Amino acid sequence: MSSSMSWAEPADVYLSTSLASYLDKKLLVLLRDGRKLLGILRSFDQFANVVLEGACERLIVGDLYCDIPLGLYVIRGENVVLIGELDPLKRELPPNMVRVSEPEIRSAQKVEREASELMGTMKKRMDFLDMD
Template sequence: MNPMSWATPDDVLLSTSLATYLDTNVVLEGACERVIVGDLYCDVPLGLYVIRGENVVLIGELDLGKEELPPHMACVSEAEIRKAQKADRESSDLKGTMRKRMEFLDFD
């Protein structure tokens, strides 16, 4: 099935919205995942992705001229963001462990 079978070339050229592509498969070249931990972030390259159209709920274009993150955010390497993720998970695990240890206390 041709994903554009219901749209004419003129419709595609004149369209200012990407909504017409929502039910079609999407191929992303040079895809990346933005990982954010606290005030740190990193764009981790993922490569080529094919996404089934039924999984697409929203699609849009990025305005590369606009700053999308607050100025206090710091871009770090992939190794640094992974280290920060690990530390964040360990901190969360520790908090959960402390909660379980204190469950016997009745604060009501």
């Protein structure tokens, strides 16, 4: 083995893969219940419990979105599915997305939920008629 090669020490590998590299950066956190939270990572522990500053919940329905402010937010690690850094130099959302108010996005969510339930009911009826 060449002496010019360098190998990472275990401590170096741990630091590069831990949340430490995300401190003070804007993150997107996907939760088990499907919510998407954005905020600046201020603290974390060995259980992936995280503290976000300036957190907001992003709701998206079709081409509509709304960011609901949450402030300082603590998330239990067991609820975290994914954590990713948002690149400050890139757009967070496609250009066709339209920002709306919270009441507008809630109304759009309700319409989407009702349409989904109707489609589910229709599918059950169609499955019943399928005589394979």
